[in-house]
Amino acid sequence: PFKPAESGAESVLEWFDGFSPYGHQAAAFARLSSANLGPDKTRPLPTLVTTGTGSGKTEAFLYPILDHVLRAKKQGVTGIKALILYPMNALANDQARRLTELIT
Numbered sequence: 001p002f003k004p005a006e007s008g009a010e011s012v013l014e015w016f017d018g019f020s021p022y023g024h025q026a027a028a029f030a031r032l033s034s035a036n037l038g039p040d041k042t043r044p045l046p047t048l049v050t051t052g053t054g055s056g057k058t059e060a061f062l063y064p065i066l067d068h069v070l071r072a073k074k075q076g077v078t079g080i081k082a083l084i085l086y087p088m089n090a091l092a093n094d095q096a097r098r099l100t101e102l103i104t
Contacts, residue, residue, distance in 0.1 A: 002022040002023070002024065002051070002052075002055050002056075003022060003023045004020055004021075004022060004023065005020070005021045005022060005023045005025065005026030005027075006023075006026070009021060009023075009026035009029070009030075010026060010029055012029050012030050012033040012035060012036070013029055013033055013035065013063055013064065013067040014035055014067055014070070014071060015063075015066060015067045015070050015071075016063065016067070017063075017102070019059075021056070021059070022055060022056055024049060024051050024055070024056075024060065025056050025059055025060045025063075028047055028049050028060035028061065028064070029060070029063060029064055031044060031045040031047045032044045032045070032047055032060075032061060032064035032065075033064050033067065033068075034064070034067070034068040034071065035067065035071065044064065047061070049061070058095060058098065062084075062099065062102070065081070065082045065084070066102070066103070068081060068082070069081045069082065
């Protein structure tokens with residue numbers, strides 16, 4: 001039910017684990033990536049992703065965050081890079097597990 005992204009759409013991220021993103025994920029990657037910020041674009045664009053269950057909403061925002069964190073670390077930037085809030089403990093615990101698997 002979800003359309004795949006065009007080939008190479010994930011290239012806006014320097015770090016990517018290689019899954020084939022859906023179109024809405026690739027669009028979010030492009031809006032949220034901090035890779036090509038400059039004088040005319042000093043921060044990623046506000047982005048709202050609304051789509052069905054199991055469509056990869058978490059990956060749509062999480063991959064650009066991890067991409068930014070890794071880029072900042074390479075540049076020696078310290079401190080907090082992102083704060084992720086979840087409305088329920090069950091969701092927070094599930095996402096913490098997924099994030100741990102992704103970064104380890």
